[in-house]
Amino acid sequence: MTAETIVPDSEHRGLVARLPQVPRDLAMLARFDRPIGWWLLFWPCVWGVWLAGAGWQLPLLAWLLAGSIAMRGAGCVYNDIVDADLDRQVARTASRPVASGRVSRKLAWGWLLVLCAVGLVVLLQLRWQAQLVALASLALVAAYPFMKRITWWPQAWLGLVFTWGALVGWTALRLDHLDVMLALYAGAFFWCMGYDTIYALQDREDDALVGIRSSALRLGRHVKGGVAAFYAAAVALWLLAFWLLRGDPLALLALAPAAAHLAWQVTTLDPADPANPLDRFRSNRFAGALVAAACFVVGNA
Secondary structure, rough: OOOOOOOOOOHHHHHHHHHOHHHHHHHHHHHOOHHHHHHHHHHHHHHHHHHHHOOOOOHHHHHHHHHHEEEEEEEEHHHHHHOHHHHHOOOOOOOOHHHHOOOHHHHHHHHHHHHHHHHHHHOOOOOOHHHHHHHHOOHHHHHHHHHHHOOOOHHHHHHHHHHOOHHHHOOOOOOOHHHHHHHHHHHHHHHHHHHHHHHHHHHHHHHHHHHOOOHHHHHHHHHHHHHHHHHHHHHHHHHHHHHHOOOOOOHHHHHHHHHHHHHHHHHHHOOOOHHHHHHHHHHHHHHHHHHHHHHHHHHOO
């Protein structure tokens, strides 16, 4: 894979580089070279399933993982089709397959349908209530690429979309204690606000030049304080979810490792270092795992 076809956050460069040109471009279009995205989509699903208290539920989680990979890929393809003109003006995204012209819009739409077909197979494995919850996210997903054009807070819209799995995971197993589910989802929303603000630090200069809006730009020199506030809200709402479910002060201790990790992200975040925000952003795969462990302990103890 040449430097011209790689973006800085590609992770599996060697694996993707072995593919022929067209499959390589389709893999990159769906961000298969950057698994952090589907981890961030998948972890809220796990939280919902494990906090519901029905044990490991490994077959269900396997389906939700497949759905996370497929639908994250579909969302990226759709985003790149809509944003092709903007992507050409940003250094980090100018080499994306659609923006660079290596993949035609027609082929991109076809690839989007293939990924959605995989998502449909996963959807059919869920009970009908969870199916309806999952389908309710589609309008939010469709609107997301346009948010950066009309609001300084597209990260808030992404927070609604990218953490929807918490609702799906919970309703796949139970329909009671909706207050617990909503508190868990609200915490996930602020978690996404925090990590996507960190991610947006990479593009601040280019975004400002081409008129793309983001929370990183809006917060300016207060970005660390903003991320700290988002993460604090996330932890507070997760604690609320645990309390509403168990009412046991000891259960709240399960969240201590995740809270400590998020605090580490904030205290070590350096917006001036190009590599630092990407590293802190990627570390959220571990933050998600720590919250998942807390949900399992509280939900199944």
